[in-house]
Each structure stands twice: as C-alpha cells, then as structure tokens.
Amino acid sequence: MVNKIAEGPEAALADVRDGATVLVSGFGGAGVPEELVDALIEQGARELTIVNNNAGNGEVGIAALFKAGRVRKLICSYPRQVDSHHFQAAYRAGRVELEIVPQGTLSERLRAAGAGIGAFYTPTGFGTDLAKGKETRIIDGKGHVLEVPLHGDFALVKAERGDRWGNLVYRKSARNYGPTMATAAKVTVAQVFETVELGKLDPECIVTPGIFVTRVVKVPRQARKIPAGGVTQGISGRAAA
Amino acid sequence: MSTTRLTREEIAKRIALDIPEGAYVNLGIGMPTLVGNHLPKEREIFLHSENGILGMGPAPAKGEEDPDLINAGKEPVTLLTGGVFFHHTDSFAMMRGGHLDIAVLGAFQVSVSGDLANWHSGGDAIPAVGGAMDLAVGAKSVWVMMEHLTKEGASKIVPKCSYPLTGIGVVKRVYTDLAVIDVTPRGLVAGRLVQGLSFDELQRVTGVPLVQSGKRAAA
Numbered sequence: 001m002v003n004k005i006a007e008g009p010e011a012a013l014a015d016v017r018d019g020a021t022v023l024v025s026g027f028g029g030a031g032v033p034e035e036l037v038d039a040l041i042e043q044g045a046r047e048l049t050i051v052n053n054n055a056g057n058g059e060v061g062i063a064a065l066f067k068a069g070r071v072r073k074l075i076c077s078y079p080r081q082v083d084s085h086h087f088q089a090a091y092r093a094g095r096v097e098l099e100i101v102p103q104g105t106l107s108e109r110l111r112a113a114g115a116g117i118g119a120f121y122t123p124t125g126f127g128t129d130l131a132k133g134k135e136t137r138i139i140d141g142k143g144h145v146l147e148v149p150l151h152g153d154f155a156l157v158k159a160e161r162g163d164r165w166g167n168l169v170y171r172k173s174a175r176n177y178g179p180t181m182a183t184a185a186k187v188t189v190a191q192v193f194e195t196v197e198l199g200k201l202d203p204e205c206i207v208t209p210g211i212f213v214t215r216v217v218k219v220p221r222q223a224r225k226i227p228a229g230g231v232t233q234g235i236s237g238r239a240a241a
Numbered sequence: 242m243s244t245t246r247l248t249r250e251e252i253a254k255r256i257a258l259d260i261p262e263g264a265y266v267n268l269g270i271g272m273p274t275l276v277g278n279h280l281p282k283e284r285e286i287f288l289h290s291e292n293g294i295l296g297m298g299p300a301p302a303k304g305e306e307d308p309d310l311i312n313a314g315k316e317p318v319t320l321l322t323g324g325v326f327f328h329h330t331d332s333f334a335m336m337r338g339g340h341l342d343i344a345v346l347g348a349f350q351v352s353v354s355g356d357l358a359n360w361h362s363g364g365d366a367i368p369a370v371g372g373a374m375d376l377a378v379g380a381k382s383v384w385v386m387m388e389h390l391t392k393e394g395a396s397k398i399v400p401k402c403s404y405p406l407t408g409i410g411v412v413k414r415v416y417t418d419l420a421v422i423d424v425t426p427r428g429l430v431a432g433r434l435v436q437g438l439s440f441d442e443l444q445r446v447t448g449v450p451l452v453q454s455g456k457r458a459a460a
Contacts, residue, residue, distance in 0.1 A: 027292040027293075027311075027315075027329075028292075028311055028315035029308055029311075029315065030292070030308060030309050030310075030311050030315075031309075077369070077370055077371050077372070078369045078370065078371040079367055079369050080366070080367050080368075080369035088367060091367060098367075098368075100368045100369065100370055101370075102370050102371075102372070102373070102374040102375055103291065103329075103333065103370070103371050103372040103375060104333030104336055104337050104372060104374075104375035104379070105374075105375070107329040107330045107332075107333045108330065108333065108337075110330070111330045122337065123337075123378040123379075124337060124374045124375050124377075124378050124379070125374050126378070126408075126409065127406060127408075127409040128374065128405065128406045128407065128408070129361070129368075129405050129406075130370065130374065143409070170326075170328075171309045172307065172309040172310045172320075172326055173290070173292050173293050173294055173309060173310055173311055173326060174308075174309040175293055175326055175327070175328050176292050176293050176328065176329050177328070177329045178328065179328040179329075179330075180328055180329055180330045207328070
C-alpha cells in the first residue's frame with residue numbers, strides 16, 4: 001500500500017542536507033507552509049538556497065531562517081517589505097546573496113524545471129538590469145531573454161487537503177506557487193490541514209496530482225491573524241513571507 | 242496651476258471610466274489600486290490579481306477578512322460571484338501571454354518613446370521587481386498613472402529614463418494630475434488638460450515636446 005502521509009514535519013524533512021535548494025510556496029502570508037519552515041529551522045540544515053516570492057516577514061517562518069543564519073542565497077522577486085528586516089540586515093551585512101527574478105520568470109523557471117524544459121526565451125526583462133549577462137535574441141522583431149530552469153532539492157508547499165497518494169487541493173489565493181513548485185523539486189513535502197480517504201477528493205478538481213508529491217504532513221489548523229495589509233506595512237502575525 | 246491639479250482619486254476615476262465592459266484588467270500596487278474604487282457599477286470588468294485571482298472584488302467588511310484571499314499588495318480582498326482561483330504559472334501566463342487587455346501601473350518615469358521605469362529607485366535600495374516587468378511586456382495596453390511632476394517639480398515624462406528600466410517602449414498612455422498623454426508614432430499627444438491649464442503651460446512643465454490633441458505635429 002502506498003502511503004505518503006508522514007508522521008510529522010520533523011520526519012518529513014529529516015533528509016534535508018546543508019547546501020540544499022529549498023523551494024517554499026507562498027505569496028505574502030498566503031500559502032506559506034509555516035509548520036514546515038519551522039521544522040526546517042529545528043532540523044538545522046545550513047547554507048540553504050531559498051526560493052520564495054518574498055523575503056520573510058517579522059520574526060517567524062522564512063524571516064526566522066535568516067535570523068538563524070541558515071540561508072546562503074535567496075532567489076525571489078520582491079524582498080522589499082518593511083518588516084523583512086532579518087533578510088535586509090543579512091543582505092546589508094553581506095551574509096546572504098540575493099538573486100532578483102521577475103515574478104513571472106521565477107514562476108516559469110520553476111515550471112520549466114518541472115516540465116523538463118532546457119531553457120526558454122521571454123520578453124520579460126529585455127533591455128533591463130535584470131537581463132544583464134544573459135543571452136538575448138530577437139524573435140518576431142521582439143527582444144527576448146534566455147532563462148534557465150530552477151530546480152529544487154526540496155519543495156515545501158502548503159495545501160488545504162491531501163490523500164495518501166499525495167493528491168492535493170488548495171484554498172483560494174493560498175494556491176499561488178504550490179502547484180508549480182511541487183513539480184520542480186526532487187522531494188516535495190506538502191503540509192495540509194486535512195488528510196482524507198482516497199476517492200474523497202473529486203478527480204475533476206484535484207489541482208496537484210500525487211505524482212508530484214513525495215510526502216504529506218498533516219498540521220493543526222490554527223487561528224491565523226489577518227494580514228495588516230499593504231506592501232509597505234507588511235504582514236502581521238505568523239505570516240512568513 | 243496648483244489649484245487645478247487632479248487628486249489621485251480624480252485620476253483614478255478618469256481611468257476607471259475609460260475601461261470598457263468585458264475588459265480583463267490588472268491594477269498595479271500603490272496608486273493604481275484606487276481605480277478599483279471607481280469602476281462603473283453597471284459595467285462587468287474582470288480584475289486580475291497576479292497571485293491567482295480573476296474576478297477580484299473589493300475589500301471585505303471588517304471582520305470578514307480571509308488570510309487566504311489577498312491581492313498583490315497583500316491586502317484582504319473578496320471574490321466576485323463567478324470569480325476564479327488559479328496557480329501562479331497560469332496567472333503569469335495570463336499576464337505574459339497577452340491575455341490582459343489593460344495593466345494600470347505606477348511609474349517613476351516614462352520616456353518619450355514609452356519606456357517605463359517603475360521598479361527600482363536605484364542607489365543602494367534593495368531591488369524588488371515583483372510582477373512589474375511581466376505586466377509591462379505582457380498586457381495589450383499599459384497605462385501609467387502618476388503625478389506629472391516630482392515633489393521637486395521635475396517632469397516625470399523624460400527624454401530618456403534615468404531610473405532603471407522596467408520595459409522598453411511599452412507604455413501606451415499616461416494619466417497624470419494635469420492631462421492624459423498618449424504615446425504615439427507621431428510623439429506624445431496631450432489631451433484632456435485639467436481646467437484652467439493651457440497647452441503652453443503644460444508644455445512648459447513637461448520635459449519633452451508634446452503634440453496638442455486634435456492638432457497636427459509641427460513639421
């Protein structure tokens with residue numbers, strides 16, 4: 001019998017090694033697998049490359065990874081939020097490398113990794129600082145930039161519900177990067193609030209088929225604070241990115 | 242001249258009234274978000290949010306906020322009846338694949354040829370691009386919403402952007418607190434000047450040559 005449901009976050013992340021590239025789902029506070037990130041801090045792996053849309057907020061989640069000095073490099077699209085101070089301090093002190101990627105290119109590089117694409121040309125970023133040093137090509141009269149896939153050793157994603165085969169469904173805009181990141185890593189760990197019997201998820205509505213998922217971890221649903229709102233104000237509460 | 246300037250809400254209203262029924266629209270974070278407050282209720286317009294929402298509705302009532310339902314600025318929003326959620330790669334396929342009709346974006350500067358600078362103020366600021374470059378190249382029409390002048394009184398419409406570029410030749414139209422300016426092959430065409438402002442005055446404060454709407458360019 002196939003059973004991808006792991007005992008808990010610790011067991012699911014026991015094999016993360018120093019220097020690993022870890023894809024972490026979420027946009028702002030929505031869709032961040034907070035319990036898995038906490039478990040990653042506990043687990044102790046160092047020199048990590050973290051891929052996330054943002055750079056953590058406040059004191060918890062990805063911000064706590066920076067605070068604990070576990071991150072060597074961040075690949076993200078938008079690290080500039082007022083309460084991303086642990087990242088900002090580490091960056092200013094030269095302790096963490098930053099690779100800024102246009103958000104759609106970030107998402108497409110992850111997709112390319114998951115889909116076995118060798119590289120792709122996109123008009124996004126052509127002629128800008130973010131295309132410096134990259135191959136370019138004019139296609140149909142329009143400038144394009146060559147971008148390469150972004151593979152993860154691990155993907156940590158947050159879903160709403162899963163089954164023992166690893167099929168997942170998400171909730172509202174917390175879906176964001178989860179389905180794409182799940183395809184792009186050697187090991188994908190999904191945290192869910194509910195595990196259900198096989199057949200309980202509507203096959204027409206499953207968003208991530210289990211082939212992309214290695215382990216499923218059930219975490220308790222807890223009252224979460226509402227985002228305070230605003231890019232400059234950042235996110236309050238346990239929101240991690 | 243200062244007495245005639247439009248407020249941000251008034252600029253937002255102008256833009257909202259120019260968006261036709263059935264349009265798929267992305268409103269950038271910051272000032273463009275205000276446009277959503279002025280969309281005519283009788284028109285069905287689809288607001289897209291880069292984090293995976295089409296048919297985004299207004300802010301929820303106090304107490305009704307859902308941390309899993311936020312906009313690109315990470316503020317709580319709602320979903321209209323008929324609205325839909327999707328993942329990031331689908332969302333950016335909508336943006337990059339030419340499916341959005343209009344993107345309304347803020348800007349530091351717009352050049353005479355429609356170059357856009359809106360993602361990085363340069364210097365030692367930590368760079369952060371988000372979805373700006375994707376919208377700039379991907380939407381069918383990019384409209385900029387910005388103040389005409391900087392706080393120091395310099396024109397934000399410039400011969401060549403001094404801030405880092407977001408996209409080259411991407412801006413179709415600029416809505417400012419003084420006028421509406423179309424980026425066209427015959428140059429920047431200025432119309433809908435605010436009350437009390439003459440074309441000559443607008444030209445005087447603008448950093449590049451303008452063509453008066455309805456008139457032919459000078460030879």
